[in-house]
Amino acid sequence: MRILAGLETQTSGTVEIARADPTRPLNSMVFQDHSLFPWLTVLDNAAFGLEMRGVPRAERRERTRSLLDAVGLTRFCDHYPHQLSGGMKQRVSLVRAFVTDPEVLLMDEPFAALDAQNRVLLQDELVRIWEGSGKTVVYITHSIDEALVLGDRIIVMTSSPGQLKEMIPVDFPRPRNIFQIRARPEFGAVSARIWNILELEVMKAREGQR
Amino acid sequence: MRWGIDLLTTENKERLLSIASPAALLAAWQLLSWAGALDPRFIPSPIGIGEAGYALIRSGELAHHVSISLLRILAGFLIGAVPGILVGLAMGTSRWVRAAVDPLVAALFPIPKISLLPLIMLYLGIGEASKIALVALGVVFLVLINSMAGVLAIDPIHFDVARNYGAPRYKLWTRVVIPGALPMIFVGMRLGIGVAFIVIVAAEFVAARSGIGYLIWTSWETLRIENMFVGIITITILGVATTLLLREIERVAMPWRRERV
Numbered sequence: 001m002r003i004l005a006g007l008e009t010q011t012s013g014t015v016e017i018a019r020a021d022p023t024r025p026l027n028s029m030v031f032q033d034h035s036l037f038p039w040l041t042v043l044d045n046a047a048f049g050l051e052m053r054g055v056p057r058a059e060r061r062e063r064t065r066s067l068l069d070a071v072g073l074t075r076f077c078d079h080y081p082h083q084l085s086g087g088m089k090q091r092v093s094l095v096r097a098f099v100t101d102p103e104v105l106l107m108d109e110p111f112a113a114l115d116a117q118n119r120v121l122l123q124d125e126l127v128r129i130w131e132g133s134g135k136t137v138v139y140i141t142h143s144i145d146e147a148l149v150l151g152d153r154i155i156v157m158t159s160s161p162g163q164l165k166e167m168i169p170v171d172f173p174r175p176r177n178i179f180q181i182r183a184r185p186e187f188g189a190v191s192a193r194i195w196n197i198l199e200l201e202v203m204k205a206r207e208g209q210r
Numbered sequence: 211m212r213w214g215i216d217l218l219t220t221e222n223k224e225r226l227l228s229i230a231s232p233a234a235l236l237a238a239w240q241l242l243s244w245a246g247a248l249d250p251r252f253i254p255s256p257i258g259i260g261e262a263g264y265a266l267i268r269s270g271e272l273a274h275h276v277s278i279s280l281l282r283i284l285a286g287f288l289i290g291a292v293p294g295i296l297v298g299l300a301m302g303t304s305r306w307v308r309a310a311v312d313p314l315v316a317a318l319f320p321i322p323k324i325s326l327l328p329l330i331m332l333y334l335g336i337g338e339a340s341k342i343a344l345v346a347l348g349v350v351f352l353v354l355i356n357s358m359a360g361v362l363a364i365d366p367i368h369f370d371v372a373r374n375y376g377a378p379r380y381k382l383w384t385r386v387v388i389p390g391a392l393p394m395i396f397v398g399m400r401l402g403i404g405v406a407f408i409v410i411v412a413a414e415f416v417a418a419r420s421g422i423g424y425l426i427w428t429s430w431e432t433l434r435i436e437n438m439f440v441g442i443i444t445i446t447i448l449g450v451a452t453t454l455l456l457r458e459i460e461r462v463a464m465p466w467r468r469e470r471v
Contacts, residue, residue, distance in 0.1 A: 005374050006373065007370050007373055025376065028374065028375065031367055031371060032367075034365060035370075035371050037371075037385070037389070039389035039464070040385070040466075041466075048371070049375040051381070052375045052376050053376065080465075096375075
């Protein structure tokens, strides 16, 4: 993911991303925890990507504000990150990435540090603001449940060295209601199948540690 | 009687006590002086010191010494702090700059700056320049080291975010490096101000015809003990005042930390 995000250069191989509109940023990343700047307000944090791309102040504020509205943070525009809960912080990160309208959205376990309730709420919000945008999202998670609820294709990776092990299509229809998906009978079956693949890898990783 | 209860909250009691204890000490000191228990040649009474201070204020002498010392401190502080911040930030952001400058800092920082006074006077003469240079030398390393530490303390994820969102170089500085290092820059400046006072008074002892240090030293030579005390108390007041001023600047410069300070 760090190679995709341009934060590291690959030692071999190539990265190819189909680009529809060269004026849009190639990718924007939603990082794990603590990625908001403590010294910027919520609005400035969320508008950071636009500011870096030279979007004029008035325009970037307007665009950012409307997305902050969508995730219920209107009242917190002038707050600083330390005044927000973990869930609210990750909402701001989400807005920061979305508002730049990137070709690809990279998400590196964005909700891993949240409590169970907040995680579900944010998954729901992610699906809501993503649906209709049609963006490619590359999403890393350790949660099978999260992968199934959000994903269209799940790629199971091997333990180190990380390689593609298996690709599993997820056929739940869209638009999705992430609460109803969990109740479907196929959900349990696919979940069990993925776990079987993973279990082997987990065992191998444990062997490697000994 | 609700009044009495409301006023004597724990907080107010604390405040009262923190005023009462130095006041009691002063009163005891004055009483001992009146009782003749303290030899006025060595320890003048608080009222005696107050009178001497008043005389120095009325004659304009105190204002003259204070303004000269403050000017030297201000000039030296600016000349030391500005390059200190810039080089410190550069060291924090670039490992190459760090590798080049670090050994110099390690070698020069521990030198007691006052020991350089004769050398500096040799180069810059006995005028204002040598005193200002000495203050600058005392300030620069503290600010530099803390500014560098400030950059190094920034969470690496913030640099990742800036890179991923394509931050141009100047934005990296104005949005990440400078605000991220600001708390430590202020720590360096606070320490620097303290050292500036120490250095300037010491320099004025031996190599000046004006300034608070000079006032204290001449009072010693002429055995005007009250004036010595006036000089020392003046420095105390100036030190507290500059610290408060710096704290206020900090509050304005770092709005995101207001609730925590």
